[in-house]
Amino acid sequence: MLRVGFMLALMLAPVTATGQTLKVSETMIRTCAAETPYAVAQPTCAGDAANICQSLPGGSTTNGIVACLQAETDIWDAMLNEEYGKARTAFDSVGGEDLTTSLRDAQRAWIAFRDADCAMRYHQWSGGTIRSVVSASCHLQMTASRAIALRDLARNEP
Amino acid sequence: MMRIWMMTSVATMVLLPQLAVAQDMPYDPAATQSCLAEMADTDMENTNVCVGRSAEQCADASTGGFSTRSMTACMSAEYGLFDEMLNVEYAKVRGLAADLDKQANGTSFDDVSMGDRLVQMQRAWIAYRDATCAFERRQFDGGTIGELVYIDCLTTLTADQAFRLQNSVLGL
Numbered sequence: 393m394l395r396v397g398f399m400l401a402l403m404l405a406p407v408t409a410t411g412q413t414l415k416v417s418e419t420m421i422r423t424c425a426a427e428t429p430y431a432v433a434q435p436t437c438a439g440d441a442a443n444i445c446q447s448l449p450g451g452s453t454t455n456g457i458v459a460c461l462q463a464e465t466d467i468w469d470a471m472l473n474e475e476y477g478k479a480r481t482a483f484d485s486v487g488g489e490d491l492t493t494s495l496r497d498a499q500r501a502w503i504a505f506r507d508a509d510c511a512m513r514y515h516q517w518s519g520g521t522i523r524s525v526v527s528a529s530c531h532l533q534m535t536a537s538r539a540i541a542l543r544d545l546a547r548n549e550p
Numbered sequence: 551m552m553r554i555w556m557m558t559s560v561a562t563m564v565l566l567p568q569l570a571v572a573q574d575m576p577y578d579p580a581a582t583q584s585c586l587a588e589m590a591d592t593d594m595e596n597t598n599v600c601v602g603r604s605a606e607q608c609a610d611a612s613t614g615g616f617s618t619r620s621m622t623a624c625m626s627a628e629y630g631l632f633d634e635m636l637n638v639e640y641a642k643v644r645g646l647a648a649d650l651d652k653q654a655n656g657t658s659f660d661d662v663s664m665g666d667r668l669v670q671m672q673r674a675w676i677a678y679r680d681a682t683c684a685f686e687r688r689q690f691d692g693g694t695i696g697e698l699v700y701i702d703c704l705t706t707l708t709a710d711q712a713f714r715l716q717n718s719v720l721g722l
Contacts, residue, residue, distance in 0.1 A: 433598050433710055434595065436595065483689070486689075487688070490688065491685070491689065494685040495685050497681045497684075497685070498678070498681040498682045498684070498685040501674075501678040501682070502678050502681075504677065505671070505674040505675050505677070508667075508670045508673075508675075511670075511671075512664070512667040512668055515658070515660050515664055515667045516650070518658050
């Protein structure tokens with residue numbers, strides 16, 4: 393099973409300094425995914441829901457921006473897990489365990505790549521609090537990109 | 551003519567499939583390169599649409615026309631183009647990371663240097679690329695189409711990574 397969903401849930405509880413929860417529109421994010429064409433590497437509408445969230449009370453501070461980015465990432469992550477599950481089922485029926493093991497290996501390797509990539513960007517901005525925004529944005533964009541890639545993999549009908 | 555190993559720098563290191571390259575393979579990188587140049591001015595986000603342009607022309611112009619075999623040979627040439635581009639971009643970012651480490655002069659909050667973070671990222675990318683393309687090939691085990699799917703996957707991911715390094719790492 394994927395560890396990514398569990399890990400993110402632990403890491404990314406979207407709570408602001410005031411204790412209020414900053415919310416994003418799940419419908420908006422799912423619409424973004426649905427409207428992203430086949431084989432597009434990076435959905436251009438990823439991040440829009442987090443931007444709107446930032447106009448909520450408490451959303452414009454560094455912590456608020458990060459919480460909004462994380463709230464949107466959670467939705468993309470849920471979609472990623474849904475698409476991964478669909479891909480597993482689809483490939484299990486055509487290729488059996490060999491293929492689903494290979495898919496799992498690829499997904500694990502992607503998780504390690506995402507972590508290393510976002511850690512590097514965090515380091516790059518080590519001079520200021522912007523680093524946590526950069527890192528949260530990195531997770532959001534990579535998760536969105538991967539959710540679309542897995543969706544298109546399961547379709548597998550170019 | 552068999553193309554077996556293509557050893558490159560730490561940026562890519564890949565074992566290419568053994569490809570029977572057609573003698574007359576008319577690969578010319580111009581179509582892909584001019585597309586990239588045009589996109590650089592207008593639509594930097596979508597440069598990936600250029601990947602494979604020259605390979606398609608090459609396959610069409612090959613003796614016997616477009617086939618799995620001609621496209622595999624042509625795409626391996628296109629892979630070479632993007633592998634080189636990735637190595638160039640990676641070298642640039644290595645230089646920028648070294649500058650950043652020099653500026654930080656040991657004052658960074660992070661025990662690991664930017665240069666090491668970059669190397670770790672690129673190694674993780676290599677593992678991701680290999681696992682992903684192995685999965686894609688496995689869907690077509692035993693067939694020649696599997697070799698085309700594999701080289702197409704390597705080319706696509708290599709180009710994506712070259713664009714990522716070019717556009718967003720340390721360039722902000």
